[in-house]
Amino acid sequence: MGVTLEEKLSRLGAGLYDAETVAELERDLEEIRLLKKKHGAVLLAHNYQRPEIFEVADFVGDSLELARKAAEVSAPVIVFCGVHFMAETAKILCPESRVLLPNLAAGCSLAEAATAEAVRRKAAELRKDYPDLAVVSYVNTTAEVKAVSDVCVTSANAVKIVNALPNETILFLPDRNLAAYVAKNSKKRIIPWEGDCYVHHQLAPKDILETRKAFPKAKVLVHPECRTDVLDLADAILSTSGMIRYAQESDAEEFIVVTECGLSDRLMIEVPHKRFYKSCNLCKYMKMITVPDTRRTLERLAPEIRLSREVMDAARRTITRMLELA
Numbered sequence: 660m661g662v663t664l665e666e667k668l669s670r671l672g673a674g675l676y677d678a679e680t681v682a683e684l685e686r687d688l689e690e691i692r693l694l695k696k697k698h699g700a701v702l703l704a705h706n707y708q709r710p711e712i713f714e715v716a717d718f719v720g721d722s723l724e725l726a727r728k729a730a731e732v733s734a735p736v737i738v739f740c741g742v743h744f745m746a747e748t749a750k751i752l753c754p755e756s757r758v759l760l761p762n763l764a765a766g767c768s769l770a771e772a773a774t775a776e777a778v779r780r781k782a783a784e785l786r787k788d789y790p791d792l793a794v795v796s797y798v799n800t801t802a803e804v805k806a807v808s809d810v811c812v813t814s815a816n817a818v819k820i821v822n823a824l825p826n827e828t829i830l831f832l833p834d835r836n837l838a839a840y841v842a843k844n845s846k847k848r849i850i851p852w853e854g855d856c857y858v859h860h861q862l863a864p865k866d867i868l869e870t871r872k873a874f875p876k877a878k879v880l881v882h883p884e885c886r887t888d889v890l891d892l893a894d895a896i897l898s899t900s901g902m903i904r905y906a907q908e909s910d911a912e913e914f915i916v917v918t919e920c921g922l923s924d925r926l927m928i929e930v931p932h933k934r935f936y937k938s939c940n941l942c943k944y945m946k947m948i949t950v951p952d953t954r955r956t957l958e959r960l961a962p963e964i965r966l967s968r969e970v971m972d973a974a975r976r977t978i979t980r981m982l983e984l985a
């Protein structure tokens with residue numbers, strides 16, 4: 660017999676989920692399975708989602724993997740358990756599918772840091788001095804911003820794509836921390852946008868140093884959205900899915916996971932024979948997606964992501980270019 664939901668959730672710590680909550684979750688999850696079947700729906704979930712969401716996900720991954728998966732699936736309905744810009748990416752790649760996001764308020768501090776108009780203005784101003792400027796957008800941007808960019812990147816492929824471009828000057832947006840990481844690993848002129856992920860930007864060296872003192876053998880895994888002084892303490896700088904692979908394949912038994920807390924939860928559930936210490940913050944946007952909201956979304960087939968054909972076509976060019984270069 661497989662591991663029950665109660666057993667999996669208990670790996671996160673005793674008493675976090677009481678028996679009544681688990682029973683309610685199980686009822687909703689069963690309903691979601693039936694509704695998915697009825698509508699031919701596929702459910703995609705980001706690594707930072709609540710662990711109970713993973714029970715009904717057809718695929719769990721980071722931004723790049725989810726973008727690739729969205730491009731592959733040909734389902735009439737895609738339920739996206741993640742944040743708004745990710746669901747937009749799924750819609751851009753599957754324009755004929757109905758893409759549903761259980762809570763439209765699930766945004767992202769990075770996506771909110773840049774508007775298409777501001778990017779257009781800044782790029783025009785910079786091109787006076789740097790005529791070969793390329794606008795490189797992290798996937799954490801709105802569809803409109805992607806539409807005015809030259810290429811899109813994720814944390815897993817940003818360095819590779821920037822280095823593969825023929826342009827020497829790059830306006831990198833919207834994450835200044837990821838821009839600094841790319842600049843360190845590239846000979847190109849990187850001009851950063853002044854946005855940040857409020858979750859990763861809050862993490863400071865002292866959070867890691869204290870944990871490392873207690874667990875000196877633990878490998879420190881850090882997400883590139885963290886500040887440079889935090890990245891400097893890393894044994895490995897990895898995207899969320901990169902962290903999962905590293906933890907599974909490494910000989911090390913203990914890890915300090917420096918990113919959003921959902922990833923440490925996923926690791927504690929999926930790699931139970933190793934130990935994970937959290938040096939993380941919760942993302943309020945990712946946690947807006949709940950199992951009851953996901954059930955209601957499948958019952959009503961709403962709320963739905965809607966984008967103009969023009970924006971979708973322009974944004975798709977930047978994502979397709981990324982998938983080709985990556």
Ligand code: SF4
Binds near residue numbers: 799
């Ligand atoms: S963790 Fe940061 S980058 Fe990810 S959705 Fe939340 S605010 Fe955005």
